[in-house]
Amino acid sequence: MMKMRMVQTFWSGKRSLMHEGFGWRHPEYHLMAWALSCLKLNEQGFPIVLYTDSEGYDVLIKKMHLPYTEAIVKYDDLPCQACQWAYAKVETYSIQKEPFIHVDSDVFLSQPLSESILESGLVAQNKESGTAYYREMAERLLQRKAKISDYLEEGLQKESIPSYNMGIFGGCDLDFIHDYCKEIFRFFGDNKMDDAEGPISNVACNVVFEQMFFAILAESKHRRVTCVLKHTMPDNGYTREEFCDLQHDGKKAVFHIIGGHKQNATICDLIGKILIRDYPDYFEKILSLFPSCNLRLEKSKASLFTDVSIQKCMAQYEDFLLNAERKWRNLSNDRLFELEKKVSRCLNFLNATEEEQKRMCIKKHPYLWIFTIPKTWLPGATELLGSRLQMSGLKKISDVVIIPTLMGRGLKEISIDDLGFNIVELSGEQIAYEKLYASLVPCFNGKLQNNTEEIRKCVNKEMAYLLYQGAVLATT
Numbered sequence: 001m002m003k004m005r006m007v008q009t010f011w012s013g014k015r016s017l018m019h020e021g022f023g024w025r026h027p028e029y030h031l032m033a034w035a036l037s038c039l040k041l042n043e044q045g046f047p048i049v050l051y052t053d054s055e056g057y058d059v060l061i062k063k064m065h066l067p068y069t070e071a072i073v074k075y076d077d078l079p080c081q082a083c084q085w086a087y088a089k090v091e092t093y094s095i096q097k098e099p100f101i102h103v104d105s106d107v108f109l110s111q112p113l114s115e116s117i118l119e120s121g122l123v124a125q126n127k128e129s130g131t132a133y134y135r136e137m138a139e140r141l142l143q144r145k146a147k148i149s150d151y152l153e154e155g156l157q158k159e160s161i162p163s164y165n166m167g168i169f170g171g172c173d174l175d176f177i178h179d180y181c182k183e184i185f186r187f188f189g190d191n192k193m194d195d196a197e198g199p200i201s202n203v204a205c206n207v208v209f210e211q212m213f214f215a216i217l218a219e220s221k222h223r224r225v226t227c228v229l230k231h232t233m234p235d236n237g238y239t240r241e242e243f244c245d246l247q248h249d250g251k252k253a254v255f256h257i258i259g260g261h262k263q264n265a266t267i268c269d270l271i272g273k274i275l276i277r278d279y280p281d282y283f284e285k286i287l288s289l290f291p292s293c294n295l296r297l298e299k300s301k302a303s304l305f306t307d308v309s310i311q312k313c314m315a316q317y318e319d320f321l322l323n324a325e326r327k328w329r330n331l332s333n334d335r336l337f338e339l340e341k342k343v344s345r346c347l348n349f350l351n352a353t354e355e356e357q358k359r360m361c362i363k364k365h366p367y368l369w370i371f372t373i374p375k376t377w378l379p380g381a382t383e384l385l386g387s388r389l390q391m392s393g394l395k396k397i398s399d400v401v402i403i404p405t406l407m408g409r410g411l412k413e414i415s416i417d418d419l420g421f422n423i424v425e426l427s428g429e430q431i432a433y434e435k436l437y438a439s440l441v442p443c444f445n446g447k448l449q450n451n452t453e454e455i456r457k458c459v460n461k462e463m464a465y466l467l468y469q470g471a472v473l474a475t476t
Contacts, residue, residue: 122218
């Protein structure tokens, strides 16, 4: 067996693994995916090294005890914004001194990689054919005049942009891989990606710099890339049946739970089923990290008897929704369609300059109802409602706004915090945005009290959220 090692990367971007799902339905499923990915790699018999930050080390190593050969903490202060999550992977590629295969945590290898893969100079999961989907990604950078090497810019302007899916990546040609990484570091430095105010630092461009840059550079240097999966995939063609059908675990070599598939309840459930079948100790360990979701694993079983009370709380909320639906039953579709068009004007606010925003007027949605969570509610009921609203545990839920819509059930549920509540209340009558802002400033205290720049950012961010959700409307 040739000398080779497997590597994985986790970077939190200052977020909590215990509260943030990182794209998954719930943090619990995210950790199950990590465990399954690592444990499947462990079966291949190679050393596995984890490159991570303090958050990743605390959860993946100290709490979960995943069987990494080595865990290296080095990503606590990466020079980029949290949205550029692939940058940490590139850092990992750049420091390898021997042949390696990097496997993302949403990739499960149910069969060993072949010798031909392990001996290749460059390895990727599969080649991609670019469509309008990738074209739009590239255009977001090009339109903002991002500083990019000429040959890369030329590649990004092609009708079908070259790309490789790098859920699996690596190889023996370390010189080329290091040159590729240097090109990305140059791109980050030239565009001041470590500065939150940089021209493109907050434009998520992971696929562009990780996958497209690699493909363009490999093509320009006439390097052959060996793919684990031999067929080329359209960039928007990763179907559940082909990549996420875990019911056929063992019959396919590679499963990759890409993007929105992480929100699929059946897929998440199947990950749990495979984990408890093959690695029951790790399954139980992960469940024990979330006692509020798995009450029987709590040291105190008293909470087992609160389920009925929690359901009573949720019934109270459902009654609130039913009353609103009855009240809105006679609203015409034409009226709702007009309101939907007004909601769509949120884009005008989001794309306006600060001076233009100041001149806009804000008004609460005319049919908005607010449900304030009673202080008598049990914590489990609040968590259940937060889960229903797909909220991160990092954000405290105190009120829910509902508005009538044409789509779905006919109403939309929107979680709001104290700042959102104040904005909604102050905009009951149409109010100039700058006057509204001035009324909100006294609500800030503590470290933000005298930081007008941060206050403006907080208010603008919350206003953008409320406008996007339709809780308030903007007019010029």
